[in-house]
Amino acid sequence: MERLLTAAEMRETEKAAMESGETSGRHLMERAGEGAVAAILSEWPDLADGPHRAAVLCGPGNNGGDGFVVARLLADRGWTVEVYLYGDPDRVAGDARANLEAWTARHPLQPMEQAAGATPPNLLIDAMFGIGVSRPIPDLCMQAWHALAASDAPSGPPGRTVALDCPSGFDVDRGGYFLPEPEGNDPAAWRLLPDLCVTFHAAKQGLFLEEAARRAPRVVAIGLAEDAAATAAATRVLSGDAAEQRAWYRRVTGGEEHLHKYDRGHALVLGGGPGKGGAARMAARAALRAGAGLVTVAVPRDALPENAAQLNAIMLSAMDTPDDLDRLLEDGRLSVVCLGPGLGVSARTRELVGSALDSGRRVVLDADALTSFREAPDTLFEMLNGDCVLTPHEGEFARLFPDLAERGRSLSKVDAARQAAARCGAVVLLKGAATVIADPEGTVGVHAALYDRRVPQLATAGAGDVLAGFITGLCAAPGRDTRAVTELAAWLHAESARTFGPGLIAEDLPDELPKVLAGLGA
Numbered sequence: 001m002e003r004l005l006t007a008a009e010m011r012e013t014e015k016a017a018m019e020s021g022e023t024s025g026r027h028l029m030e031r032a033g034e035g036a037v038a039a040i041l042s043e044w045p046d047l048a049d050g051p052h053r054a055a056v057l058c059g060p061g062n063n064g065g066d067g068f069v070v071a072r073l074l075a076d077r078g079w080t081v082e083v084y085l086y087g088d089p090d091r092v093a094g095d096a097r098a099n100l101e102a103w104t105a106r107h108p109l110q111p112m113e114q115a116a117g118a119t120p121p122n123l124l125i126d127a128m129f130g131i132g133v134s135r136p137i138p139d140l141c142m143q144a145w146h147a148l149a150a151s152d153a154p155s156g157p158p159g160r161t162v163a164l165d166c167p168s169g170f171d172v173d174r175g176g177y178f179l180p181e182p183e184g185n186d187p188a189a190w191r192l193l194p195d196l197c198v199t200f201h202a203a204k205q206g207l208f209l210e211e212a213a214r215r216a217p218r219v220v221a222i223g224l225a226e227d228a229a230a231t232a233a234a235t236r237v238l239s240g241d242a243a244e245q246r247a248w249y250r251r252v253t254g255g256e257e258h259l260h261k262y263d264r265g266h267a268l269v270l271g272g273g274p275g276k277g278g279a280a281r282m283a284a285r286a287a288l289r290a291g292a293g294l295v296t297v298a299v300p301r302d303a304l305p306e307n308a309a310q311l312n313a314i315m316l317s318a319m320d321t322p323d324d325l326d327r328l329l330e331d332g333r334l335s336v337v338c339l340g341p342g343l344g345v346s347a348r349t350r351e352l353v354g355s356a357l358d359s360g361r362r363v364v365l366d367a368d369a370l371t372s373f374r375e376a377p378d379t380l381f382e383m384l385n386g387d388c389v390l391t392p393h394e395g396e397f398a399r400l401f402p403d404l405a406e407r408g409r410s411l412s413k414v415d416a417a418r419q420a421a422a423r424c425g426a427v428v429l430l431k432g433a434a435t436v437i438a439d440p441e442g443t444v445g446v447h448a449a450l451y452d453r454r455v456p457q458l459a460t461a462g463a464g465d466v467l468a469g470f471i472t473g474l475c476a477a478p479g480r481d482t483r484a485v486t487e488l489a490a491w492l493h494a495e496s497a498r499t500f501g502p503g504l505i506a507e508d509l510p511d512e513l514p515k516v517l518a519g520l521g522a
């Protein structure tokens, strides 16, 4: 569970460390260069075999400074290294200047204009721009990169491409690239896609909101204290190795043995009318698989035969009106209510949501339960509390939080979810390849199904209903933290898709979950 840092948080961390005298900018830059070289050689052991050719594209700031260090360290290993600088060498300042001078004392420096005509290297380093960028990079830099990244070196290992800290022009807060306005014919040209990104001290937030490289970013320590990052950030990426995942699962669920089914909670899932029950049945199955002791599906009377024909371990109740729901909720053992999948966009759905929330139960709201409040989101928000979970996709999010959805490049997905949770007073899970989970107190988890954790097969009908069901099932047992179980559900959902593999349909997800839970030592 690594912390994610924005550019501002990273700068704060560096500044605090330098002001305290704990370290210096020069030292950090040296460590960054050393860490990058070590990461590159461990990523591609064939590069460690012998001297090869590298080209280092350097910018005018400290990212360029890191590039001069990498160039020097590779040259010290006997490599042939060409360094290209964007801009006037006399304007390079501070720690970067010291490293530029250390380079030019022994090696030539070439202007960026010459890079495009050079022979493709075995290793191409992007040290043009790092976290100091807030506009598209110059054409010249973009073209130099593409010219050298395009083809393999004439001899030695195939050309590998590496970005230092982040690819140049990548928005480390929001993900994605700064693109020229208007975008022109070829916006893709501004999207540098290196094989690897080596990022310094801590993962930058944007690297886990959109993919920045062909493989997962490598974080290298540069001598800043660990806890400096921890105190700076309230955003984490939900990943970790197998041992961490097991510990996470135990921490969130309590890990205790539940002896009686009622100790594991009783979930109520509301379903739609005849022919509209599949979504709720999938959510119910998911809730049962995720650990609820009992699950009841409640549907209009005329949908009972259809549901009775399909459900076995899941119980069934009739519920036509909000009064019927109130009567069901008189059973004190019902611990969580899930509303939305297949329920229909209507005034009745709004009333059902009101009844569920009035009962003081934990409530998971998805799909139609969210869209039913599009005309008056505030009437929903007034009823919510921190034990409620909203699970919108981008479209549903835009209906409830139109101003936050129109964020453009001014607000990251992390900040959009954080502001939404603060406004509505509930946990918000904003779906996507990067799913962001925020609570009203401002704590955020990012589940990034990116890089080696990509799950394109999750883009399938009904997958969202299953996620609502996983959250509901994990919420059913008393005493669990609502945000924490929501985060865990997002991970279990993607992990079930991942272990199942291609050909997945939503119904497979609940049935794959036991395998994932077994891996967690559940």
Ligand SMILES: NC(=O)C1=CN([C@@H]2O[C@H](COP(=O)(O)OP(=O)(O)OC[C@H]3O[C@@H](n4cnc5c(N)ncnc54)[C@H](OP(=O)(O)O)[C@@H]3O)[C@@H](O)[C@H]2O)[C@@H](O)CC1
Pocket (backbone or CB within 6 Å): 014, 024, 025, 026, 028, 029, 032, 059, 060, 061, 062, 063, 064, 065, 066, 128, 129, 130, 131, 132, 133, 134, 135, 136, 137, 138, 164, 165, 166, 200, 222
């Ligand atoms: N601080 C430290 O001790 C450590 C920092 N480290 C490293 O430093 C990096 C941050 O360095 P940084 O702050 O100097 O910013 P950086 O990304 O190099 O760019 C700023 C320069 O580029 C220019 N510029 C920007 N955009 C531009 C554009 N579109 N087109 C043209 N020019 C543009 C900008 O000029 P300006 O915007 O003022 O015109 C300025 O000259 C960080 O990512 C990490 O790699 C590590 O070594 C660890 C220790």
Ligand SMILES: [K+]
Pocket (backbone or CB within 6 Å): 063, 126, 127, 128, 129, 130, 163, 164, 165, 166, 167, 168
């Ligand atoms: K870079």
